[in-house]
Amino acid sequence: MDSCCMPSHLQAPGGSCYSNGPIRAGILRSRKDVSPMAEALTPRSQDYAKWYNEVILRAELADYTPVKGCMVIRPYGYALWENIQAGLDRRFKATGHQNAYFPLFIPMSFLQKEAEHVQGFAPELAVVTHGGGKKLEEPLVVRPTSETVIGHLYAQWINSYRDLPLLINQWANVVRWEMRTRLFLRTTEFLWQEGHTAHATEQEAQEETLRMLEVYSDFATRDAAIPVIQGRKSEREKFAGAQTSYTIEAMMGDTKALQAATSHNLGQNFAKAFNIQYLDRQNELQYCWTTSWGLSTRMIGAIIMVHGDDRGLRLPPVLAPVQAIIVPIWKRPEERAQVLAAVEGLKALLGDRVRWQVDDREEYTAGWKFNEWELRGVPVRIEIGPKDVAREQVVLARRDRPGREGKSCVPQAQLVPSLKELLEDIQKNLYRQALEFREQHTQETDDYQEFKEVVAGGFTRAYWCGSPDCEQAIQAETKATNRCIPLEQPEQPAGHCIYCGQPAREQAIFARAY
């Protein structure tokens, strides 16, 4: 680790962002593009949307580009995405899936093979009409999702029950022409993973659909520290072409809902549209049962909105590109040498046990750096100054408890175990705070008057008869949509639809949503 050949603030020798150890992703090289006038962020209570945009731009997660709705994911934001990918990819592999890559362009006619699918996506397709200076025989759509091309290929690859199940995932970009865009939440182009599987029986497909919903739920809970509600989408809200769609819904810091991931049981809809057939043991031709499931860069928006506070981001340690930022502090030159020597000791101690970085830029004061790394959501700050050097200790400051109360002194010899413990505690605390917030803003009711009052302030759980008309009427009157029918239902469900009063057997979650 030879720091003298690098710019002083780039003291990390690199290494994969997926692994622990010193990292260099997203280091601040300068303060360009950041408004110094707005040293404090717009408080969330004052203007939540403005706060959201400011956090993203100032923390350098992303930026706008010349094309409407297209954003650039900057190194710090991309490092976060890479950690999300790593957490998911590991789970996909553990459940037997393989990665592959399917093409960006899809013949227009493919989309048209599944009636509901094309109807759902037609308004938001980007279509390529020319190539190589000539008009194309058949327009190509830029994939909005890949069920159709993948269906086409599955039909060729699958012949026998012995070829099943076929379990493939792809990491890709997709394009959906959106009227209204928002950084990470709804961009014209976005990154995601889409899993596509084919099975011999309906039951296996259903098991797969719920297995992947559980994978998403586990990722959200353990890695992103976001509590989610697993549920089934209503007919109105389901994926175009699916038999049944499932979702994990999360509550953002302004009490609105966000669909964080989806998993679809596609039934035989795409199998029939694309002739995905196999010969069973009795030598009879059968249609496959397929599924698809996806999670996108929207998850980054969820992390920002679930955990962020008025100081900026608060990243869950499991996903944070930088888990600990070391800030050396000194006054006099001889102190500088001592402190920096001690920092070398800390670096050796930490090794690749956590993802750390040293901010020894001399053009900023310690206080400035404290605020800056809090804005960027780094879970733990390690302060080391002359006093700490003398006492062979460091100060650990936790992001989830800003200011003096979140600081503690630990002996340098205890740094690694203390830090690891602290990171775990922060991870748990972020989840606990998010869960508490959601519970505080969730109500159950069977009275429509009350429903109308409370639904503006969070999640409302109510019996629903299943009629799309009731859903639509509720949306028109309250701006709240049916987020999902939670998988967890009362043991002896019995009630009346919150809107029409007809007998209802299931409860749904209603909320305003992103």
Place this chain on the structure above:
RNA sequence: CGGGGAGUGGCGCAGGGGGAGCGCGCACGGUUUGGGACCGUGAGGUCGCGGGUUCAAAUCCCGCCUCCCCGACCA
């Protein structure tokens, strides 16, 4: 696609017929560094684009483009 707001130096903004300014950032020098330090000197702009009115347009008129916010549609 409707409603609202905005395009002036890297960022945030003021200026509304006649000299393109302020704050921050940036560069250089010096003093500083335990919760967003300070002094000095400097660099940096076809005022979103295109037309028009005028002796004269950042400023007035017409058209267009882009971005943000709020709604309808969607991961």
